[in-house]
Every structure is written in C-alpha cells, then in structure tokens.
Amino acid sequence: LLLMLLIAVGITMGFFFDWKSAWCSTLCPIHHVEKLYGGKQLFSLPNAHCTECVNCSLPCPDSTPNFHPGKAHKSILQKINALLIIGGFPGFIWGWFQVPDVYDTTIPIQLFNVYALPWMGAAGSIILFLCLISFLDKKSADVLIQIFAAAAVSTYYWYRIPELFGFSKIGKDGLLISLKNTLPEWVITFLVILLISVFVWWLVFNKTRHKSWLIRPVFAKRKEQAFHSLNKQ
Numbered sequence: 358l359l360l361m362l363l364i365a366v367g368i369t370m371g372f373f374f375d376w377k378s379a380w381c382s383t384l385c386p387i388h389h390v391e392k393l394y395g396g397k398q399l400f401s402l403p404n405a406h407c408t409e410c411v412n413c414s415l416p417c418p419d420s421t422p423n424f425h426p427g428k429a430h431k432s433i434l435q436k437i438n439a440l441l442i443i444g445g446f447p448g449f450i451w452g453w454f455q456v457p458d459v460y461d462t463t464i465p466i467q468l469f470n471v472y473a474l475p476w477m478g479a480a481g482s483i484i485l486f487l488c489l490i491s492f493l494d495k496k497s498a499d500v501l502i503q504i505f506a507a508a509a510v511s512t513y514y515w516y517r518i519p520e521l522f523g524f525s526k527i528g529k530d531g532l533l534i535s536l537k538n539t540l541p542e543w544v545i546t547f548l549v550i551l552l553i554s555v556f557v558w559w560l561v562f563n564k565t566r567h568k569s570w571l572i573r574p575v576f577a578k579r580k581e582q583a584f585h586s587l588n589k590q
C-alpha cells in the first residue's frame with residue numbers, strides 16, 4: 358500500500374511541478390542520500406534527462422558543483438531537511454540496526470519500539486552536529502558535513518555487510534546468504550574495515566574538485582532568446 362501510494366503521489370506531482378522538482382528533488386528518499394554521499398565528483402557527465410534547463414530545482418542537485426543537502430538552505434523547510442539528513446542520518450542508521458525485525462505492527466507499542474531507537478539516535482547525532490558546527494567557519498563546516506556523510510555510510514555498512522552474510526548479532530535480519538560456516542568472522546570484519554576506509558578517504562580526505570554530477574544543459578530562456586534574435590536577423 359505504501360509503495361502504491363508513493364507511486365501515485367510521484368505521478369500526480371509530475372502534473373503540477375516541472376521536471377525534477379516534482380519528485381526527485383523533494384520527496385524521493387533515495388535522492389537525499391545520494392546528495393549526502395555525492396559531494397565529491399571525479400568528473401561531470403552529460404545530462405541525459407534534461408534537454409534544456411528550466412531551473413526546476415534551486416539549487417539544481419545535478420548541476421551544482423560539490424552539492425550536499427546543506428547547499429539548499431533558503432527556506433526553513435530546506436534547513437530542517439539539511440539538518441535531519443546531514444546531522445541526523447548517522448544516529449538514525451545506528452539506531453535502525455539495533456532494532457530486530459518486527460512482524461506484528463498491529464500492536465502500537467511495537468511500532469513505538471521500532472522507531473524509538475532510530476529517532477533517539479538521530480536526535481543524539483543532530484545535537485552533536487549542532488554543537489560542532491557552532492565552532493566552525495564555512496570551510497571547516499563543509500569538512501564536518503563530509504565527516505558526517507562518511508559516518509553515515511560507514512555505520513550502514515558496518516552493520517549491513519555482516520547481516521548480509523549471516524554474521525548479524527540479532528538473528529537472521531537482512532540475511533542474503535549465510536557464510537557463517539564457510540568463512541571466519543575476521544574476513545568479513547577485514548572487508549568491512551577496508552570498505553569503510555575507502556569511504557572515509559573518498560569523502561573526507563580526497564581533494565575536492567569543482568565538479569557537478571552532470572553538465573547543465575542550456576537554459577530554456579536563453580535558447581528562446583537565441584531563437585528570437587536569429588529570427589530577427
């Protein structure tokens with residue numbers, strides 16, 4: 358029901374809002390995570406979605422160099438969104454992996470149990486983020502945002518990979534294939550630490566290039582103006 362509802366919302370929004378402002382830049386839960394992790398680009402690719410830019414999203418996540426959710430901070434909602442996804446995400450992920458799968462959510466207390474710890478974790482990491490950022494200038498604040506992004510993705514894989522291969526501390530949650538009787542646990546721990554090191558290096562220590570995800574196409578208005586001036590000639 359939730360998936361069907363979200364599909365209906367996404368399609369309906371497409372009738373009222375331009376291009377990516379309908380779903381991608383707003384309610385899509387994946388896009389916010391992409392924005393958090395995608396701040397350090399190696400190169401920019403041509404834009405395969407937008408043939409011309411109608412300025413649908415300000416700032417455009419695809420075309421703004423070194424974009425992160427904190428770059429959209431004009432309205433109070435954008436500020437709250439940035440704080441939740443940058444400051445709250447590491448704590449939320451940590452809390453999420455402390456809760457076992459729950460199958461009977463008809464009992465209200467079960468729903469509370471599922472969400473209490475993730476939101477408490479999010480609140481804790483938001484408080485930490487706010488304390489730290491209050492001491493920092495703009496440049497150091499950007500580094501702090503990358504540190505929180507690295508903390509979020511590292512926390513995720515710290516728990517997720519052992520879960521996938523049967524080394525979870527809480528039963529069979531998220532199991533893909535059990536390698537418990539095939540591999541010693543230290544192999545998985547080593548792989549996870551290796552992966553986390555790559556994320557931390559990429560997001561925190563790797564140099565920042567002035568690159569966006571995609572190359573912005575020509576603005577629709579400019580295209581129109583060029584067309585009119587050509588017609589006049």
Ligand code: SF4
Nearest residue numbers: 407410411413414417
């Ligand atoms: S390039 Fe322009 S039209 Fe395309 S998503 Fe970005 S702002 Fe919207």
